[in-house]
Amino acid sequence: MNPTVARLTLRGLLGRRRGLLLLVAPALLLVVAAVASVSSADPHDMANNILGALGLGTLIPILGLVVGTGVIANEIDDGSIVYLLAKPLPRWRIVTTKLVVAIGVTWLFSVVPTLLAGLLLVGTQDGVALGYTVAVLVAGAAYSALFLLLGVVTRHAVVAGLAYALIWESTVGNFVEGARTLSIQQWGRSVAEAVAGQNAISSDVSLGAAVPLLLVVTVAATVLASVKLAGMTLAGEE
Incomplete structure (x- = not known):
């Protein structure tokens, strides 16, 4: 963790219009939860x-996409990454510092809104709000990594990440049974189920598989x- 890199990354991430964009996802979640809380529908089904x-399944991946790619992709695209690479700083420390910032910002804009939305919908009953809050914590870290x-390996990180978030996580991961085992969303649901219980939240992936997979994805992506x-030169090219 390098404090200077962290400060510059945080300033670049929140100092532009991206900072306002990050407010859209949690605001939408809270508005939908507030409207649904006055409905006569079953609160547990509504909460799930x-x-x-x-x-x-949708807002957290998109939030992670905006933050995860934003901490480094722009610097690579505009060439300013060369100033950072010129410093006598191990590359792995640059990556881990940016990842810590990405995870922290993702948590900042997702954890509290998720908890508040859950409390609006079902209160503290059955630990549903807490379950999904913990799920957002673990899934947010994996999405960030x-x-x-993606921000490091491709100049089209946003497009590739958006396709992954909307097609795989939101569509395939929800409706294709075999694909759920390879879905960060479903791994998060497994953690939520472990916290709240099977009667409150259900998942198709066991906790014994979900936790190692979350760790593998996070660590492997970082490495x-x-x-x-x-492997990048000071010209920002391989």
Whole structure:
């Protein structure tokens, strides 16, 4: 963790219009939850639909995409990364510092809104709000690492990440049974189920598989991003 890199990354991430964009996802989640809370529908089903499908399945991946790619992709695209690479700083430390910032910002804009939305929908009953909040914590870290890797390996990180978030996580991961095992969203739901219980939240992936997979994706993405960045020259090219 390098304080200077962290400060510059945070300033670049929140100092532009991206900072306002980050408010859209949590605001939308809270508005939908507030409207749904006055509905006569079953609160548990409503909570699973909103916090699970909309929150964990759509808004959190998109939020992670904006943050994860934003901490490094812009610097690579505009060439300013060369000033950072010229410093006597190990490349892996640059990546891990940016990842810590990405995870922190993702948590900042997702954890509290998810908890508040859950409390609006079901209160503290059955631990549903807490379950999805913990799910957002673990899934947010994995998304941040994955999208940071995309920001390092391709100049089309936003497009690739958006396709992954909307097609795989929101569509395939929800409706294709076999694909759920390879979905960060479903891994997060498994953690939520472990916290709240099977009667409140259901998942198709066991906790014994979900936790190792979350760790593997997070660590592997970080290592690969560090290796890729280490292979860049001061001209920003391989």
